[in-house]
Amino acid sequence: MATSTTSLNVPSLNPKLSSSLSISSTPQFSVSSLNLRTHGRGTRRFIVLATAGLDAKPTVLVAEKLGAAGLDLLKEFANVDCSYNLSPEELNTKISLCDALIVRSGTKVSREVFESSGGRLKVVGRAGVGIDNVDLAAATEHGCLVVNAPTANTVAAAEHGIALLAAMARNVAQADASVKAGKWLRNKYVGVSLVGKTLAVMGFGKVGTEVARRAKGLGMHVIAHDPYAPADRARAIGVELVTFDEAIATADFISLHMPLTPTTSKMLNDETFGKMKKGVRIVNVARGGVIDEEALVRALDSGIVAQAALDVFTKEPPSPESKLVQHENVIVTPHLGASTVEAQEGVAIEIAEAVVGALKGELAATAVNAPMVPAEVLSELKPYVILAEKLGRLAVQLVTGGSGVKSVKVTYASARAPDDLDTRVLRAMITKGIIEPISSVFVNLVNADFAAKQRGVRITEERIVLDGSPEAPLESIQVQIANVESKFASAISDTGEIRVEGRVKDGVPHLTRVGSFEVDVSLEGSIILCRQVDQPGMIGKVGSILGQENVNVSFMSVGRIAPRKQAVMAIGVDDQPSKQSLQRIGEIPAIEEFVFLKL
């Protein structure tokens, strides 16, 4: 697999950006680099989660059997603890010592797992597709990334679906058992043909599409139902997309390939079985929970469903006494869809790469609970990401008391077309900048929206489309906080909100507006804002107080309404001035108000 690595210039990447993008930090990780990695695969969508230069190896808990090639990859980078068949209690105990957890479908990664991890767990890798066994909401709330391996077992699952379809139609399993029991029942096991029959593929995603292709090769008429699939993709392989009711009412065979979600749970139930053609045959290699299993037993008993072939069950393993499993018209396999040698090696490599990448701070191509941004877009947005976080940090420090922030408006001015600028990372970083100074919560790309919602902070975004060359992604970012008082009254704009605005100049983020005052100070170190009556000598007075204390001034700028009228002076300082120096600045007669802001 072709892999190229672009390391961004590390020193130019502000360490604060690094730490700001990291998943919850532990003493084991020091922040040193941000890598943008480009996989050679088709999709190139990524997110940045962590930046870590490792002082010590992270620990990865592999809780279910994983292919050897994946384990080898993990071992190159991490301490690998392969502990299979852990009880929920054992998992909860172990997890506090782990930075990553890899599971298949047999481990429930519940809220308790995230709570028990004490913030150390950074990544959960699902070595397969379905993530219904992972509590995604809890993962997100804990800032834990969830990645899966969405492609490597597609063909295996589709092949198993076709195997079950053919085996069911020809009674292979029942006939095999009877021959082994010494019988020779040629008349009992007469099957049905597939050719010319209608197959409804429910869920026309990766597996569903491959099943459809193969079924067409068997001479079946294939229709599909999927509310989100594009009709042209179906048409391209000769499949017609139809409504749910039409699919189930016309099919001779139904094959299920949708994920288990609250919407798909028990999609096949007494009511929907009632709409099916009498004698329909059902294959399920998706998830047991998409069928109401008791209703299926009733439908089998009444003859609405002639046969069913099931690889998956609501509870796995199902009870040996299960009426469904024991039904003579049902054949079953123990969740074998992904279990081919080839698929398991592929899945193991896919998930090991994703987990190691996420732990290294690379970009996760298969993130399930975070926005994914193409690597090249992220590289371009890098200085704006720093700007966004700092503007958020500045704006919230201007609020009296620092809290009570409920309504934040972000305005992006850009010559790019709205759909040519992905602002999700910027919004997440503004959220981080706003929330972290006023809470103990660690905010990252995974939990930013959740953290804002939890605190009742509503963030709205607006785009201003500028004329001109769209070479730079953004001209400016403005952050406004409404309905609050400011400890620096000049930060309140003419429309009543706290307003700060910034731009990137020569790759460096600058603060360019405070309230109605234009300033220009690079966003490094800390900032002192003073409102004064514009007059000669002010810069010197403040500069000399800071100089006496050896506080280095990196930048100074004065924004004024008119000469000799009110002005705002922005002073960038490398070091934090003492309380006494700040007090002396405040005592300069011409200074009406001032505020010290940490970036």
Ligand SMILES: NC(=O)C1=CN([C@@H]2O[C@H](COP(=O)(O)OP(=O)(O)OC[C@H]3O[C@@H](n4cnc5c(N)ncnc54)[C@H](O)[C@@H]3O)[C@@H](O)[C@H]2O)C=CC1
């Ligand atoms: N038995 C096994 O070992 C395996 C089982 N699976 C299961 O198969 C499922 C599908 O896998 P992929 O095709 O790789 O996923 P996918 O994400 O590519 O496809 C799922 C499709 O289901 C569609 N869908 C969502 N809601 C739907 C609804 N209400 N009605 C109809 N369609 C709906 C989606 O639009 C999507 O196109 C997985 O979620 C997993 O649960 C996957 C691999 C192996």
Ligand SMILES: O=C(O)C(=O)COP(=O)(O)O
């Ligand atoms: O990938 C999936 O969704 C599967 O169901 C495969 O499950 P498994 O990894 O074999 O436990």
